[in-house]
Amino acid sequence: MNAACLVFLLLLCGTVLPAKQRFERVLTVYLDPDPVVPAFTRMAAQSITTSVFARIGIGLDWRMGRPLKHAEGVIALRFVNACDQALPGDTLAIAFPYEGTRIHLFWDRIAIRSHPEALLGHVMAHEIAHLLQGVARHSEHGIMKAHWSGEDHSAMRMNALVFEDTDVDLIRSGLDNRRLHIGSHAAGR
Numbered sequence: 001m002n003a004a005c006l007v008f009l010l011l012l013c014g015t016v017l018p019a020k021q022r023f024e025r026v027l028t029v030y031l032d033p034d035p036v037v038p039a040f041t042r043m044a045a046q047s048i049t050t051s052v053f054a055r056i057g058i059g060l061d062w063r064m065g066r067p068l069k070h071a072e073g074v075i076a077l078r079f080v081n082a083c084d085q086a087l088p089g090d091t092l093a094i095a096f097p098y099e100g101t102r103i104h105l106f107w108d109r110i111a112i113r114s115h116p117e118a119l120l121g122h123v124m125a126h127e128i129a130h131l132l133q134g135v136a137r138h139s140e141h142g143i144m145k146a147h148w149s150g151e152d153h154s155a156m157r158m159n160a161l162v163f164e165d166t167d168v169d170l171i172r173s174g175l176d177n178r179r180l181h182i183g184s185h186a187a188g189r
């Protein structure tokens with residue numbers, strides 16, 4: 001490993017580690033690793049997703065594996081084989097917004113694209129935003145577009161693709177509502 005690689009790894013670790021102390025809003029995200037996804041690519045993608053949400057004031061508290069069955073307010077990402085899904089060929093992941101917890105990532109479709117780490121990082125951000133917004137909607141521009149253009153993919157590689165203002169508002173209020181919901185359960189109301 002050369003010095004540049006080591007520096008990059010240290011930067012990644014610094015970004016992926018829990019961000020509880022730095023953000024008022026923190027979301028717990030479980031990621032079930034799959035041996036077919038190179039660890040370095042997965043970590044780079046997590047770092048990108050983390051930075052996307054950090055820019056809008058939300059810290060991601062990453063946990064590896066699957067959440068306990070009754071864990072509340074968490075998001076659970078896992079890699080599945082797209083061949084098993086009856087979905088259009090350009091679908092890279094699927095979220096279940098009305099359920100609010102699960103996201104399936106189609107690694108076999110992401111891995112064959114250029115810069116898979118940047119793509120995976122933004123796909124995770126897009127799907128997490130769907131769950132926080134709680135509705136199946138897309139935007140005209142940015143991370144929540146239904147179909148990214150070549151220009152969008154170039155922006156991703158420079159970490160310059162962002163959420164539209166409307167998306168930011170919906171994401172923040174969605175996260176606040178999730179926390180209120182958990183709080184009311186904890187209080188036995």
Ligand SMILES: [Zn+2]
Nearest residue numbers: 126130138146
């Ligand atoms: Zn979408």
